[in-house]
Amino acid sequence: MPDLxxxxxxxxxxxxxxxxxxxxxxxxxxxxxxxxxxxxxxxAVSTASRLSAVGSDTRTGFRSDAxxxxxxxxxxxxxxxxxxxxMGSDPARDPLLFGNERWTPLxxxxxxxxxxxxxxxxxxxxxxxxxxxxxxxxxVDAAALSGPADHPVxxxxxxxxxxxxxxxxEALTESPATPSRLRQIVDDGWRVSLPTEAEWxxxxxxxxxxxxxxxxxxxxxxxxxxxxxxxxxxxxSCPECQFGLFDASGNVWELTRSAYRPYPYDPGVxxxxxxxxxxxxxxxxxxxxxxxxxxxxxxGADPGARRPFIGFRVxxxxxxx
Numbered sequence: 001m002p003d004l005x006x007x008x009x010x011x012x013x014x015x016x017x018x019x020x021x022x023x024x025x026x027x028x029x030x031x032x033x034x035x036x037x038x039x040x041x042x043x044a045v046s047t048a049s050r051l052s053a054v055g056s057d058t059r060t061g062f063r064s065d066a067x068x069x070x071x072x073x074x075x076x077x078x079x080x081x082x083x084x085x086x087m088g089s090d091p092a093r094d095p096l097l098f099g100n101e102r103w104t105p106l107x108x109x110x111x112x113x114x115x116x117x118x119x120x121x122x123x124x125x126x127x128x129x130x131x132x133x134x135x136x137x138x139x140v141d142a143a144a145l146s147g148p149a150d151h152p153v154x155x156x157x158x159x160x161x162x163x164x165x166x167x168x169x170e171a172l173t174e175s176p177a178t179p180s181r182l183r184q185i186v187d188d189g190w191r192v193s194l195p196t197e198a199e200w201x202x203x204x205x206x207x208x209x210x211x212x213x214x215x216x217x218x219x220x221x222x223x224x225x226x227x228x229x230x231x232x233x234x235x236x237s238c239p240e241c242q243f244g245l246f247d248a249s250g251n252v253w254e255l256t257r258s259a260y261r262p263y264p265y266d267p268g269v270x271x272x273x274x275x276x277x278x279x280x281x282x283x284x285x286x287x288x289x290x291x292x293x294x295x296x297x298x299x300g301a302d303p304g305a306r307r308p309f310i311g312f313r314v315x316x317x318x319x320x321x
């Protein structure tokens with residue numbers, strides 16, 4: 001087993017002191033996300049109250065013999081077909097947009113054409129991440145392993161998530177537990193990584209530029225926001241979601257592999273680990289107000305930041321991570 005601590009953590013060692021303040025820097029300076037501008041959140045709702053209001057549990061099982069991934073023929077990966085989608089926000093359609101969602105200074109969204117890829121139906125759970133740590137000895141913040149097993153893992157940095165992706169790719173490639181359909185994909189050269197922000201947004205909101213993954217109006221029976229803590233992944237059903245993802249709004253912010261750049265989005269821009277200080281995160285969290293869990297909202301974090309509201313989901317892509 002390669003030393004993932006050495007491979008992933010060292011490139012960011014010179015930034016080790018920045019992670020404690022980067023969310024504030026992003027919100028106030030880069031993203032234009034000023035807390036004094038956003039609507040006041042409703043009174044916080046306890047996790048217990050939120051769960052009691054949800055109907056039957058529609059999640060699949062999770063396999064303890066397959067890295068605690070979902071029990072289906074792709075272990076939780078969802079195929080997102082090739083083709084264009086509307087990215088960003090148009091003030092004519094969504095008056096709640098933030099300035100960094102505008103495709104041009106005057107507003108509008110843009111069409112982005114993506115090749116076929118796969119993305120996790122669920123956010124990565126504590127059980128999945130704990131198994132990775134136990135197998136590899138990778139060093140993480142203790143808070144990452146302290147939550148309930150079926151909740152999204154939190155308090156992970158950007159390098160932590162890449163280490164998990166590299167380990168999972170190796171496990172899927174080498175293990176007889178990998179289902180045959182998924183093995184064909186990884187054997188064909190597909191890589192496990194974080195999604196780009198474009199991949200995340202298309203999978204979350206569908207192709208037609210929805211405000212929320214399920215449609216135009218906020219719904220607290222579809223997402224965990226305006227509350228007090230994480231809930232089990234997939235606990236809220238979303239039958240209207242075009243690609244069947246769970247928790248694309250709320251629960252935890254999800255890191256992507258895209259450096260924070262102004263729109264228009266350019267998939268051909270190379271990442272510069274020395275210059276790109278911020279990495280895009282999407283989806284909002286359990287404590288955020290409605291405006292922040294819209295599908296086009298853009299946040300971001302320093303690669304060293306570990307927070308109780310930041311997690312991730314994984315993707316399978318032919319692009320380099």
